[in-house]
Amino acid sequence: MTRNLVVVSAGLSQPSSTRLLADQLAAAVTAEGDFTVTVIELRDLAHDIANHLLTGFPPGPLKEALDAVAGADGLIAVTPIFTASYSGLFKSFFDVVDKEALVDKPVLIAATAGTARHSLALEHALRPMFAYLHAVVVPTAVFAASDDWGADSADGLLGSRIRRAAGELAAEVARREPVSVVDPFALTVDFKDLLG
Amino acid sequence: MQFGIFSVSDITTDPTTGQTPSEAERIKNIVTIAKHAEEVGLDVFALGEHHNEPFFSSSPTTTLAYIAAQTSTLQLSTATTLITTNDPVKIAEDFAMLQHLSGGRVDLMMGRGNTGPVYPWFGKDIRAGIPLAVENYALLHKLWREHTVDWQGKFRTPLQSFTSTPRPLDEIPPFVWHGSIRSPEIAEQAAFYGDGFFANHIFWPASHTQRMVALYRERFAHYGHGDPDQAIVGLGGQVFMRKNSQDAVKEFRPYFDNAPVYGHGPSLEDFTRETPLTVGSPQQVIDRTLGFREYVGDYQRQLFLLDHAGLPVKTVLEQLDLLGSEVVPVLRKEFDSLKPAHVPDAPTHASMLAARQEVAA
Numbered sequence: 001m002t003r004n005l006v007v008v009s010a011g012l013s014q015p016s017s018t019r020l021l022a023d024q025l026a027a028a029v030t031a032e033g034d035f036t037v038t039v040i041e042l043r044d045l046a047h048d049i050a051n052h053l054l055t056g057f058p059p060g061p062l063k064e065a066l067d068a069v070a071g072a073d074g075l076i077a078v079t080p081i082f083t084a085s086y087s088g089l090f091k092s093f094f095d096v097v098d099k100e101a102l103v104d105k106p107v108l109i110a111a112t113a114g115t116a117r118h119s120l121a122l123e124h125a126l127r128p129m130f131a132y133l134h135a136v137v138v139p140t141a142v143f144a145a146s147d148d149w150g151a152d153s154a155d156g157l158l159g160s161r162i163r164r165a166a167g168e169l170a171a172e173v174a175r176r177e178p179v180s181v182v183d184p185f186a187l188t189v190d191f192k193d194l195l196g
Numbered sequence: 197m198q199f200g201i202f203s204v205s206d207i208t209t210d211p212t213t214g215q216t217p218s219e220a221e222r223i224k225n226i227v228t229i230a231k232h233a234e235e236v237g238l239d240v241f242a243l244g245e246h247h248n249e250p251f252f253s254s255s256p257t258t259t260l261a262y263i264a265a266q267t268s269t270l271q272l273s274t275a276t277t278l279i280t281t282n283d284p285v286k287i288a289e290d291f292a293m294l295q296h297l298s299g300g301r302v303d304l305m306m307g308r309g310n311t312g313p314v315y316p317w318f319g320k321d322i323r324a325g326i327p328l329a330v331e332n333y334a335l336l337h338k339l340w341r342e343h344t345v346d347w348q349g350k351f352r353t354p355l356q357s358f359t360s361t362p363r364p365l366d367e368i369p370p371f372v373w374h375g376s377i378r379s380p381e382i383a384e385q386a387a388f389y390g391d392g393f394f395a396n397h398i399f400w401p402a403s404h405t406q407r408m409v410a411l412y413r414e415r416f417a418h419y420g421h422g423d424p425d426q427a428i429v430g431l432g433g434q435v436f437m438r439k440n441s442q443d444a445v446k447e448f449r450p451y452f453d454n455a456p457v458y459g460h461g462p463s464l465e466d467f468t469r470e471t472p473l474t475v476g477s478p479q480q481v482i483d484r485t486l487g488f489r490e491y492v493g494d495y496q497r498q499l500f501l502l503d504h505a506g507l508p509v510k511t512v513l514e515q516l517d518l519l520g521s522e523v524v525p526v527l528r529k530e531f532d533s534l535k536p537a538h539v540p541d542a543p544t545h546a547s548m549l550a551a552r553q554e555v556a557a
Contacts, residue, residue: 047462054461057400059470185407187380187415191388194330194381 003173005035006072010042010079010090011112018112021144021162022078025110028166029074033174038072040065042089049089052096062096070101070181074108074173075135077126081113085125094129100182102135106172108165110142119143138168197531198497198542199524200240201233201516202275202432205253208506211454216506219252223259225509226252229502230263232513234270236520242273242305242499247281247314250456257290264298271544272298275432275499276307276375280328281318283352284336288360292340295365300545305373305394305430306333308382320351326381327351333374337389340369368552371543373430373497376408383408387415392428392542395492398501399457401470405431406491413493428542430497431488434473437518441476447511448475455505478522485523486530494535496542498527 007026011018019041026037042049048062058066069075079090109126111118122141130137142165148158203226209216217225230241241263243256253259260272272294277287287304295302308325309315315322331349338345339360348354364370373392376382377400386393393412395405413424421427436451438444445464452464452475467473474484485498500519503512541547 051462051466055399055458055467057404057470059462059466184378185380185404185411187384187411189381191330191381191384194326194384195334196331 001178002034002036003073003178004068004071005029005037005074005076005173006068007037007039007076008042008069008078008090008093009039010087010093012043012080012087012089016080017144017146017149018078018080020149021110021112021142022076024162025076025078025108025142025166028162029076029108029170032166032170035074038068040068042093045093046089049092049096053092058096065093066097066101067181069097071179072105073176073179074106074169075102076108076110076169077130078110078112079126081111081118081121084118085121086111086129091129094133097133098184099133102130102133104176105135105179106169106176107135107137108140108142108169109137110144110165112144114146116143116145116147119145136172138165138172140165140168197495197528197535198239198271199519199527200238200242200271200273200497200499201229201502201519202240202242202244202273202499203229203253203503204244204275204501205246205251206456206504207250207252208456208504210506210508211450213508217509223252225512226259226503227263227266228509229512229516230270231266232516234267236516237524238270238516238520240271240273240497240499242275244275245278245309246311247317248311257294260302261294261297264294264301267301269301271301271303273302273373274304276305276309278309279306279332279336280308280322280325281315281320282332284332285339285352285355285358285360288336288339289362291370292360292362292364295370295545296362300365300368300549302545303371303373303392303542305375307375308379324351326379329382330385333372333385333389337369337372340364365545366549366552368545368548370545371548373428378404378408380408380411383412384415387412387421387427388419390416390419390421392430392496394430394497394499395432397432397472397488398434399471402472402488402491405472409492409495422540423538425493425536425539428497428540429492429495430499430542431492431495432472432499432501433485433488434471434501435481435515435519436475436502437478437481437515437523439477441480444475444477451505451507459505478518481523482526482530485527489531489534494531494539496540 009022048059052058079086312322373394374386375394377396413427416427417424436448502515
């Protein structure tokens with residue numbers, strides 16, 4: 001059965017090392033099973049996200065992205081580390097994701113930054129945020145600093161970490177039923193029950 | 197079909213002049229606007245209820261009674277009456293009184309109110325918004341239909357042998373609309389009682405309105421009030437017009453860009469595309485409004501928001517002139533020619549009285 005893998009990348013530059021890491025993670029997950037991959041570049045949605053915060057509804061392209069996240073069997077979320085935490089754009093996106101959308105959803109968290117000193121931001125910022133949303137964050141979080149893309153990457157440590165995290169995510173997806181999205185307009189109670 | 201305007205009663209600085217009307221000016225102006233709505237041939241004036249600045253309309257029945265005394269055909273309504281934080285006993289009394297004073301020209305629209313801090317000022321909690329709306333309306337419905345009421349609920353003191361006075365005019369309760377943007381429970385509530393459903397249709401995309409109205413129609417039929425296309429639907433709308441479309445855009449843009457709700461957010465062009473807001477020529481407003489029917493079906497009431505975001509009263513009156521002379525006559529003709537005979541008009545006191553006399557005869 002084909003499963004839906006959604007990748008959220010909050011990189012800002014072009015090309016972006018955040019997107020590079022996201023693509024490598026997605027490739028490693030798809031190597032583990034049959035997945036269709038949808039990549040969401042938050043940079044393209046930055047104005048829509050701000051407008052949603054102000055008006056209360058998502059413009060068309062953002063609506064599609066939010067629906068994709070809600071309908072994902074597995075999610076890869078990658079952000080640059082800014083000022084000791086996830087980027088503001090990354091957080092703003094997850095602020096407008098429906099609070100029920102990530103319940104029991106397998107999530108792989110990953111981040112990029114200039115130096116390895118930022119790596120624990122994954123554990124003290126991203127992991128608690130997804131725990132709050134009742135997502136199931138796989139144990140291995142993947143961090144890539146500038147060194148990992150350069151000469152120091154020859155040891156293959158980043159690659160092995162990507163494969164381990166991808167294996168964990170694929171396993172969590174495999175042991176779950178495909179996601180069914182709850183229609184927010186569907187009536188869940190009969191009016192006579194509401195009347196009590 | 198009924199056409200009219202609704203006001204949220206905001207007191208907003210005009211961004212083009214920096215002038216802010218005083219409460220006294222704005223309140224005087226709202227009466228002028230309502231009277232002019234009747235003069236240009238509109239059917240309905242609806243007024244919001246708010247208990248916080250920058251809004252003035254904390255006491256809609258007072259304002260509506262004053263307008264009723266100076267008009268003769270205008271239907272007076274609300275947008276909305278807070279069914280959550282008001283005591284349903286007081287709503288029953290106030291609107292029955294207004295019914296008598298206005299000769300039955302009253303209906304009202306129930307809303308929950310989405311301003312969190314307001315609830316505790318009235319001893320309520322916004323997290324109980326839906327249960328409050330359900331229980332309070334159940335009591336209001338009973339108070340208008342039963343002379344002596346014994347009642348006990350969760351949210352107010354019990355009533356024993358209570359009679360709400362004055363009784364509704366001719367013992368016919370005012371028609372009620374239930375307003376909502378996105379709560380299916382409220383569409384269900386309107387359907388359960390066979391009341392009207394009013395979709396806000398301003399802040400959110402048309403696709404939301406379509407889903408909510410479809411749900412209401414389906415449940416209206418489920419509860420045995422008629423076929424889905426006989427349910428009573430109202431829509432909000434927001435327009436700004438000038439003869440020349442580009443003039444409308446140019447003049448409205450600073451008001452849009454600084455508007456309290458969506459200002460400093462999406463562009464006018466984005467918001468026009470994503471929501472039913474129409475800024476342009478009267479013909480563009482006609483075309484867009486006729487298009488609403490394609491996704492909600494034949495409907496009974498169209499209200500436009502004209503006086504907001506600091507627009508000067510002179511401009512609002514000009515908008516009313518355009519609506520009355522160029523837009524509404526065309527819409528009336530077009531909508532009426534499209535509407536099948538079995539689709540009813542929105543009930544009014546006169547139509548409900550006539551229907552009762554017909555049954556009796």
